[in-house]
Amino acid sequence: MKAKAVSAPYLVWMAIFIIVPMLLVAYFAFTDSNGAFTLDNLARVGQYSNVFLRSIWLGALSTAISLLVGYPVAYIISHSSLKRQSVLIMLVMLPMWMNFLLRTYAWMTLLEDSGLINNLLAAVGLPRLHMINTQGAVVVGMVYDYIPFMILPLYSVMSKLDPSVVEAAQDLGADGKRVFLRVTLPLSMPGVISGITMVFVPSVSTFIISKMLGGGGNLMIGDLIDMQFLGSAYNPNLGSAISLVLMVLILICMGIMNEFDDGEAQGGGMML
């Protein structure tokens, strides 16, 4: 009873600012500009299938890279001394103190044809590389911006991992590879799952990174929605329909991720 009373403000907040807007999105998606019911908007979303495929592909790619890079980092951090841990975690968070628009802007000047990296390459006599305005540049930007969201949940799960479990495995004769594959990895799964969710969801729906690093030619779903609401296309009904499809897509993806998370998960890292 008491718990209910305490949660009331948040429930009201959620109802007004999360549930109602979602219903509005659904309402707009199924109506035309005069408010009459229509399925045209949803039918129109189909023409953007390429954008959806590209967003899913680039989002998945950056999630995979973040996981590959972030897992060892989280592992190393959680296995260093306590004093060091806090410093290292602060270093991971450090870029987030800066506005992410600025960080992306910095990448733009780094990757440009006449940018820092290319000038360095030219200075040491290496051929220049064309990096900006490619899908690769977009992925680099997304990995850079979202990797803390992968490292932090991984770290929080791994640092709570009971060392005696690992010792037990070693005592019973498992070698390093085995200990990792049979003990550490399964126990850190909750962190992996929430890391994947927290990187994949914003990457799929990002808009400004693709605009700045992708040169506008690598349109993503977020750009498309932005165009419908604040751009010259101005069509909130179509924008809502695109958002609705995106929400369904993300819901399904999260459903899949959740399926991998039951059973052994107790460490608690799921931050949905």
Add this chain to the structure above:
Amino acid sequence: MKRLRRAVLLLACVLAACFPSPAFAQEEETVPLTGEKIYVYNWGEYIADGKDGSLDINTEFTRRTGIEVDYSTFDTNESLYSKLVSGGASYDVIIPSDYMVSKMINEGMLEKLDFSNIPNYQYIDEQYRNLSYDPTNEYSVPYTWGLVGIFYNKQYVTETVDSWDILWDEKYAGKILMFDNPRDAFGIAQKKLGLSFNSTDEDEWIQAAVQLKEQKPLVQAYVMDQIFNKMESGEAWLAPYYAGDAALLVEENENIGFAIPTKQGTNFFVDAMCIPKGCRNKSGAEAYINFLCDPEIAAANMEYIGYSTPESAAKELLPEEVVNNPIYYPPQEIIDNSEVFIDLPEETALQLDSLWAEVKMGGPGDSMTLVLTLAGFLALYLAVVIYKKVKRNREC
């Protein structure tokens, strides 16, 4: 979007200290407050506000008329539109661009102006009246205007720039920037083909889209404000943009030139003052519009915001180097050969939107692929769920 740059422009104007503010009519008496208030909604950084020694237009208006001004700003025509449509706020004076004015007229969102309350309308030059977005000029009074032209880097582009075709020249592949907004981007293709911006013919839009698709491999990036950086650093050599906004680029960087394709014609854009339906103080709003049309006030305002005025009388009060600068005030023949955007009918707007997405995506998509993708994910989800269930049952 284009307005963001204005802040920088203004700052530089001050740094250059090129426009000392004329001493203003202090002789007039301050009128006591009447208790009246008007709500003004304008682009960001689009009025002289007393910063850097300029005249504070809104305060001056209150001083002369006793009417208080509640001033707020927007950053795109579309956000202005959605705010008015949703009915969340009511304003007395708004300053949308040409095509948005015509859209609002078509949708009955604007009040007719009572020009007997706006005597200073007489100063607006004939050529800026009755433009196609408001053909009978009953709803709007022009505030500023400008043209679209091509910025180029003189070091690399040595030929004469006098045609949009140069943006399709393979010599400059990878060094060309394009507008990241469909109306402006299609506009360039349309003028290259000799078509009208406001065509409602499906085929003409498709022809323009074909041009843009041909151009895409040569385009470095589709950008808006970023052209300033990319042109300055030499990252890009050719970029179409709004003249008034980017005058600074040419003033500050001697390698950068500006040209308007005279023969093919270009886009002539106007931002105009209007009164929306539902305004609460129409006479106050008209007094405000009248005040902004006062040549002295208009000149002081233009000096600060760096745009071109539609009033010859105001132009005479501006410094000579501004008036003689073809970026601000191009020769008459160029203006004669230009065209204004007006609102497109809904069908054309939808077509333009899909064509633009097609250009940027590199090809049309289809519903089947999307449905299959979603179905694929759903199937994967179900497969995982079923697999787990089977496994659990077996274990039990």
